[in-house]
Amino acid sequence: SPHEENIFLAPLGCLLLVRLRLEARTGFPDLDWHCSRVEVRACPGDPDIQVFLCDRWLRTADGDIELRSGKLCLLMDETEEKVKQQRIRQLEHHQKLIRWREFVEGAPHCVDLNSLSELGPNLRYTFKSPAANLYYLRGFAGQAESWTSFSELETVFSFIGHQNNTAKFVQAHWEEDWYFGYQCLNGCNPLLLRQTSILPPNLSVTPDMLRPFLPDCSSLEQELQTGNIYLLDYEVLDNVPANVINGKQTYLSAPLCLLHLNQRGQLVPIAIQLQQTPGPHNPLFLPSDPGCDWLLAKIFVRSADFQCHQIASHYLRTHMLGELCCVSTLRQLPETHPLHQLLMPHIRTSLQINFQARASLLAADGVFDKAMGCGLEGLPVLLSRASDRISYQSLCVPDDLTERGVDKLPQSFYAQDALRVWDALHRFVFSWVSVYYSGDDEVQQDSELQHWISDLNAHGFNNHSGFPQCFRTKAEVSKFVTMIMFSCSALHAAVNFSQLDFALWMPNCPAYMLRPPPQVKGEVMEDDIMSFLPHVNLTCRVLTALMLLSQPAVNFVPLCHYKDTIFRDDAHCRLVEAVQAELKAISDDITERNRHLALPYPYLDPEHIENSVAI
Numbered sequence: 001s002p003h004e005e006n007i008f009l010a011p012l013g014c015l016l017l018v019r020l021r022l023e024a025r026t027g028f029p030d031l032d033w034h035c036s037r038v039e040v041r042a043c044p045g046d047p048d049i050q051v052f053l054c055d056r057w058l059r060t061a062d063g064d065i066e067l068r069s070g071k072l073c074l075l076m077d078e079t080e081e082k083v084k085q086q087r088i089r090q091l092e093h094h095q096k097l098i099r100w101r102e103f104v105e106g107a108p109h110c111v112d113l114n115s116l117s118e119l120g121p122n123l124r125y126t127f128k129s130p131a132a133n134l135y136y137l138r139g140f141a142g143q144a145e146s147w148t149s150f151s152e153l154e155t156v157f158s159f160i161g162h163q164n165n166t167a168k169f170v171q172a173h174w175e176e177d178w179y180f181g182y183q184c185l186n187g188c189n190p191l192l193l194r195q196t197s198i199l200p201p202n203l204s205v206t207p208d209m210l211r212p213f214l215p216d217c218s219s220l221e222q223e224l225q226t227g228n229i230y231l232l233d234y235e236v237l238d239n240v241p242a243n244v245i246n247g248k249q250t251y252l253s254a255p256l257c258l259l260h261l262n263q264r265g266q267l268v269p270i271a272i273q274l275q276q277t278p279g280p281h282n283p284l285f286l287p288s289d290p291g292c293d294w295l296l297a298k299i300f301v302r303s304a305d306f307q308c309h310q311i312a313s314h315y316l317r318t319h320m321l322g323e324l325c326c327v328s329t330l331r332q333l334p335e336t337h338p339l340h341q342l343l344m345p346h347i348r349t350s351l352q353i354n355f356q357a358r359a360s361l362l363a364a365d366g367v368f369d370k371a372m373g374c375g376l377e378g379l380p381v382l383l384s385r386a387s388d389r390i391s392y393q394s395l396c397v398p399d400d401l402t403e404r405g406v407d408k409l410p411q412s413f414y415a416q417d418a419l420r421v422w423d424a425l426h427r428f429v430f431s432w433v434s435v436y437y438s439g440d441d442e443v444q445q446d447s448e449l450q451h452w453i454s455d456l457n458a459h460g461f462n463n464h465s466g467f468p469q470c471f472r473t474k475a476e477v478s479k480f481v482t483m484i485m486f487s488c489s490a491l492h493a494a495v496n497f498s499q500l501d502f503a504l505w506m507p508n509c510p511a512y513m514l515r516p517p518p519q520v521k522g523e524v525m526e527d528d529i530m531s532f533l534p535h536v537n538l539t540c541r542v543l544t545a546l547m548l549l550s551q552p553a554v555n556f557v558p559l560c561h562y563k564d565t566i567f568r569d570d571a572h573c574r575l576v577e578a579v580q581a582e583l584k585a586i587s588d589d590i591t592e593r594n595r596h597l598a599l600p601y602p603y604l605d606p607e608h609i610e611n612s613v614a615i
């Protein structure tokens with residue numbers, strides 16, 4: 001318009017903000033437009049260009065979008081009052097758009113949405129994957145009976161699991177004690193096992209009972225002191241109501257399991273008690289038990305582990321944590337804040353994927369309702385108990401591994417790889433933080449940052465979780481940001497990428513148990529085991545869900561690969577190149593190590609780690 005042309009006639013002076021608005025004109029469809037940047041010259045022919053990064057979709061419904069020139073910075077470093085006001089306006093706007101909602105009492109809050117379209121084009125993404133061939137498994141949809149025998153199950157497995165080496169290994173070794181222990185370190189849920197120097201008071205075990213399973217020259221007391229005794233405690237499942245599936249009551253147990261690190265370096269289970277409160281109907285199972293008692297006890301533990309894996313390790317620690325951080329980042333850190341930019345690529349997708357999970361997997365008729373021991377009644381109980389028990393320390397890899405005593409175990413590949421990836425991310429984050437905060441006082445004075453952590457705590461975990469209540473140092477901020485990035489990328493890869501491999505052979509991860517834990521020993525024969533395990537059609541339903549989740553994303557973004565223009569800026573670019581080189585070296589080492597292992601551990605190879613929780 002003539003008015004717009006006028007702008008070019010007079011010199012512009014110093015430009016602070018550019019305001020953009022998308023308007024649909026008659027004769028043009030009302031489409032979203034993607035704008036990468038706005039470039040302005042002070043007058044025609046001027047070689048100097050002022051750049052206003054946009055890098056986002058615009059919609060006619062959004063009204064004015066304000067872009068600013070210049071680099072990322074902290075509020076205290078803004079010199080122009082107008083730009084400070086813009087930071088505040090932007091947060092007010094985001095706070096209207098992105099609101100908190102309670103999903104389950106006692107668990108972290110989630111985003112308040114009624115439909116996915118409310119997220120707008122910038123927070124949505126398309127997950128593209130090749131179609132899975134589920135035709136075979138769907139053929140079992142009407143069969144509500146139990147499997148008749150292991151060989152029947154083997155026939156099905158030979159159709160769906162034959163291409164997967166891990167799954168084939170699981171099927172060949174799932175009954176062996178050493179492999180049970182191996183999975184606690186390198187399976188799909190490597191987060192629960194801990195070293196213990198005392199016997200848990202709830203476990204009715206005496207040193208004499210365990211003597212046959214310990215080295216001749218040693219004693220339980222001595223093994224506890226040396227650090228060779230490990231514990232799995234599923235206390236979080238105690239009294240969680242169990243689902244009714246195909247019209248039948250199912251049963252959850254809350255086992256305690258002791259393991260011993262033997263002289264061959266294997267971690268083997270030596271005692272299992274299936275419920276928390278000791279008593280005459282809650283026997284202590286031992287490797288020397290007759291018949292199938294010991295195997296069945298281990299199957300109960302695996303089923304309890306599957307519930308904890310899905311709800312606590314996968315959904316809570318990666319998906320919900322990512323969403324919690326995403327909502328508070330959008331509400332409290334303006335786009336110009338350096339941590340907003342660093343975090344968003346790792347957490348942006350969590351709003352959509354979690355909204356979809358709540359509307360499908362976790363909703364009525366979803367896989368939890370229909371096919372998991374912890375169904376829709378148990379889910380809120382387990383989720384809020386797991387949230388109550390989460391500690392900040394357990395989310396920070398170096399602390400977690402030391403605290404659980406799994407950092408020194410030679411066969412602990414999750415621990416070794418997690419630590420290396422954590423360290424690389426931590427160095428990257430610390431350098432990023434150092435670009436913007438020259439000292440700890442700047443951390444303390446950054447009111448946006450302090451509001452962010454307060455908001456995150458107010459809607460996140462309770463105050464005995466040990467989450468920082470405020471930030472005092474650059475080190476604290478860097479650790480916290482690393483924790484988020486790690487949880488949404490590497491941890492998600494470790495607990496997600498592995499799940500199908502370990503669950504394809506159903507008896508290794510039964511989604512529910514059809515009969516209660518045995519109250520006496522010696523009554524279960526091999527033929528009875530199938531009557532404890534999931535029905536035919538629900539075994540297939542769980543596998544179908546896992547296979548759908550297992551389709552590789554076509555638009556996979558590996559860890560620390562960034563599309564946003566802001567990462568191409570000089571200062572950032574150097575840091576990104578450095579972390580990518582470190583991750584590449586880790587990847588090469590893991591590939592090399594795995595070549596020499598009978599059982600490779602591929603899940604934390606940085607080249608397979610997705611940058612954010614997208615499935």
Ligand SMILES: *[C@@H]1O[C@H](CO)[C@@H](O)[C@H](O)[C@H]1NC(C)=O
Binds near residue numbers: 141144538
């Ligand atoms: C399993 O089969 C039974 C009986 O045909 C049916 O009622 C039930 O809906 C099936 N469940 C699923 C999840 O396919």
Ligand SMILES: *[C@@H]1O[C@H](CO)[C@@H](O)[C@H](O)[C@H]1NC(C)=O
Binds near residue numbers: 163
């Ligand atoms: C199958 O097994 C291999 C190990 O040989 C593993 O790398 C791969 O990710 C597995 N999973 C799937 C779903 O193919």
Ligand SMILES: *[C@@H]1O[C@H](CO)[C@@H](O)[C@H](O)[C@H]1NC(C)=O
Binds near residue numbers: 235277
């Ligand atoms: C066993 O554990 C349960 C649940 O943690 C607890 O309520 C109970 O008091 C414990 N019982 C004993 C005998 O320690």
Ligand SMILES: *[C@@H]1O[C@H](CO)[C@@H](O)[C@H](O)[C@H]1NC(C)=O
Binds near residue numbers: 463464
């Ligand atoms: C934790 O929260 C409770 C109740 O909300 C409060 O009474 C208590 O003072 C808080 N403790 C700390 C350490 O902030």
Ligand SMILES: *[C@@H]1O[C@H](CO)[C@@H](O)[C@H](O)[C@H]1NC(C)=O
Binds near residue numbers: 549551
């Ligand atoms: C989740 O796991 C499956 C394999 O089970 C994998 O194909 C998929 O890419 C994983 N997603 C992410 C984000 O790692």
Ligand SMILES: [Fe+2]
Binds near residue numbers: 496
């Ligand atoms: Fe996931």
